[in-house]
Amino acid sequence: MRKNIVAGNWKMNNNTTQTKALINDLKGALEKVSANCRVLISPTSINLTSAVEATKGSVIEVSAQNMHQATSGAYTGEISANMLQDVGVKTVILGHSERRTFFGEDDTMLTEKVTTALENNLEIIFCFGELLEDRKSDNHFNVVESQLKNVVLALNASAWKNIVLAYEPVWAIGTGETASPEQAQEMHAFIRGLVEATYGKILANNVSILYGGSVKPANAQEIFSKEDVDGGLIGGASLNATDFTGIITAF
Ligand code: PGA
Secondary structure, eight states: OOOOEEEEEOOSOOOHHHHHHHHHHHHHHHHTSOOSSEEEEEOOGGGHHHHHHHHTTSSEEEEESOOOSSSSSSOTTOOOHHHHHHTTOOEEEEOOHHHHHHSOOOHHHHHHHHHHHHHTTOEEEEEEOOOHHHHHTTOHHHHHHHHHHTTGGGSOGGGGGGEEEEEOOGGGTTSSOOOOHHHHHHHHHHHHHHHHHHHOHHHHHHOOEEEESSOOHHHHHHHHTSTTOOEEEESGGGGSHHHHHHHHTTO
8 A cells, every 4th residue: 555755855955064953853853753654855965975874763764856867977967876876865856846947857858867766776756747827727637647648657567666756736836825635636636547547556556646835734634634645745844843743743
């Protein structure tokens, strides 16, 4: 059966000192509660090694925010899947809307990244979601379907044990505006239906589908209570141990 997951995406925040401090705060806060879900944090690449070290012995897993599609070579400034594995990182976020928007990551590039990540035994949190104009024009289901069909729905079924989906409507990311629990459920059920149509019911039931976009302690419980919402990808509220723990304990 699928797992519940709360994953923090720290984006370009926290230097090494701050990374260690936030992990310590989070470990302290998590000792006082019982987490009924997997807990991940995603610091910047320069802080992954420190984060893996600082989270040792705790329930907190460390994921990367990105990686390059090539295995090695002349790609100045990039990091590879093998480098992530080598420092003890087992999960990578791919396809975040900020990567798509600011760094030109399209379906072709994401297919290459997903393939490389899988070849290197990394778990993938695959992000996708529609723009506000897509929702306003009632095109959101089509956009999400094509983002999935062009990349992860083209994979072999065996790849899916390493795939987590994260539906993040772009209009809800960092805006304070959240999809309503009903809007999230409607889309998540649609997504699970697409997975089922391609691979069958058992696989579809085993895939965790996270919601992302302005999740906070105040709205997490209602969103996570929806049948097809298996957790969240959290930006802003993951930068504070109390808020992030408040979201984790929503399960
Ligand atoms: P947010 O970001 O929680 O700050 O809206 C979510 C994300 O970008 O994954």
